[in-house]
Amino acid sequence: MSHPPASVELSTAISAVSRASLATSSVFRSIPSSLTKEDKSPVTLGDFAAQAVVNSVLHAHFSQDKIVAEEEASALKENGELRGKVTALVKEALQRDEAGLTGQKDFKPQWTEKAASDEAVMESIDLGSYSGGSSGRFWTLDPIDGTKGFLRGGQYAVCLALVESGKPTLAVMACPNLPFTKDVPKPQEGDRSGVDGGGSLFVAVKGGGAWQRSLNLSAASASFQPISMRPRDASLTFCESVEAGHSSQGTNAEIAKLLTITAPPVRMDSQAKYASVARGDGDVYLRLPTGKGEYQEKIWDHASGQLLCEEAGGKVTDCSGKDLDFGQGRTLKLNKGVVVAHRDAHEEVLKAVQEALEKEGRGYLARGEPAPAL
Numbered sequence: 255m256s257h258p259p260a261s262v263e264l265s266t267a268i269s270a271v272s273r274a275s276l277a278t279s280s281v282f283r284s285i286p287s288s289l290t291k292e293d294k295s296p297v298t299l300g301d302f303a304a305q306a307v308v309n310s311v312l313h314a315h316f317s318q319d320k321i322v323a324e325e326e327a328s329a330l331k332e333n334g335e336l337r338g339k340v341t342a343l344v345k346e347a348l349q350r351d352e353a354g355l356t357g358q359k360d361f362k363p364q365w366t367e368k369a370a371s372d373e374a375v376m377e378s379i380d381l382g383s384y385s386g387g388s389s390g391r392f393w394t395l396d397p398i399d400g401t402k403g404f405l406r407g408g409q410y411a412v413c414l415a416l417v418e419s420g421k422p423t424l425a426v427m428a429c430p431n432l433p434f435t436k437d438v439p440k441p442q443e444g445d446r447s448g449v450d451g452g453g454s455l456f457v458a459v460k461g462g463g464a465w466q467r468s469l470n471l472s473a474a475s476a477s478f479q480p481i482s483m484r485p486r487d488a489s490l491t492f493c494e495s496v497e498a499g500h501s502s503q504g505t506n507a508e509i510a511k512l513l514t515i516t517a518p519p520v521r522m523d524s525q526a527k528y529a530s531v532a533r534g535d536g537d538v539y540l541r542l543p544t545g546k547g548e549y550q551e552k553i554w555d556h557a558s559g560q561l562l563c564e565e566a567g568g569k570v571t572d573c574s575g576k577d578l579d580f581g582q583g584r585t586l587k588l589n590k591g592v593v594v595a596h597r598d599a600h601e602e603v604l605k606a607v608q609e610a611l612e613k614e615g616r617g618y619l620a621r622g623e624p625a626p627a628l
């Protein structure tokens with residue numbers, strides 16, 4: 255098959271994510287400033303605009319579908335200047351012609367001018383407040399995954415997935431700062447001039463494979479090509495977060511020793527890590543919990559990446575070897591950590607993960623047990 259299996263869901267998701275990444279790219283180029291949320295994490299006007307764009311496109315086509323998305327509009331209600339800037343970005347993104355932006359000449363956009371008023375933008379953002387669950391279907395969105403990377407001028411991703419009965423079945427991920435191939439060097443951190451060819455767009459359909467094309471339709475690689483993980487070979491490489499607080503880099507170093515990995519880890523922000531291993535740039539993505547593993551991973555931080563890797567021949571589990579369960583609400587509350595490797599290498603990698611955790615006295619994470627009380 256030379257393109258992903260077609261569906262209205264896929265066309266809508268591509269349209270939504272492509273438009274959203276137009277808004278994020280424009281903010282990225284301008285050196286974004288940020289607000290700090292209650293959980294102390296940053297949010298930018300790019301996050302708000304991207305969430306409004308995706309939610310309004312989804313809502314126009316699938317008004318019955320619920321959405322679990324990261325942001326909420328409360329900060330915009332108090333800040334008219336910021337709200338005006340977000341609305342302008344949303345308007346520009348929604349008004350772009352379909353064929354020019356997504357190449358989908360036959361797809362008929364359903365949204366209207368009204369979707370780009372201040373009130374409609376805030377309503378669209380708050381459509382993302384669904385609590386999730388294991389029945390029926392819903393969408394999950396991270397409008398800018400890797401916001402800290404976005405602010406530093408590193409990698410980030412716009413990540414959308416459809417979840418049915420607790421499992422991702424369709425994924426669309428834009429990585430505007432990730433070149434289409436690893437042969438083109440990634441921009442240096444802080445370089446805001448953009449990537450030749452406009453970054454990469456990834457798509458996965460459950461049972462239908464994983465695909466990539468350039469985000470920029472005038473680039474040489476504007477049509478979808480299937481991608482697959484690198485088969486298990488003599489030497490493995492791994493990637494991890496840039497942010498030391500998001501996973502245990504010390505445990506990863508121990509795991510690397512056990513697997514006789516000598517190459518240093520590739521550090522990268524966002525689900526661009528899943529995309530990179532899915533297309534064979536590297537072999538293993540490790541996200542081991544810090545401390546006792548109290549942090550609950552968010553479903554929007556993993557849904558599209560998980561499907562992309564699974565459809566590219568990978569296996570994605572937590573540190574105890576369990577599948578990620580996207581049907582438990584807004585977080586992956588039954589899972590601790592994430593281990594991604596080719597199907598043929600996963601067992602060996604997981605064994606090293608579990609050995610390293612046991613050695614550190616955190617074997618309860620490897621056994622899927624709660625931390626012992628002091």
Ligand SMILES: Nc1ncnc2c1ncn2[C@@H]1O[C@H](COP(=O)(O)O)[C@@H](OP(=O)(O)O)[C@H]1O
Nearest residue numbers: 398399400401402495497499500523524549555
């Ligand atoms: N203590 C923690 N442990 C694991 N992930 C965390 C964390 N604190 C924040 N995160 C998540 O890590 C994501 C970024 O991952 P990465 O380090 O791979 O770039 C953030 O997504 P956002 O940037 O969308 O907020 C956030 O949801």
Ligand SMILES: [Mg+2]
Nearest residue numbers: 396399400555
């Ligand atoms: Mg995120």
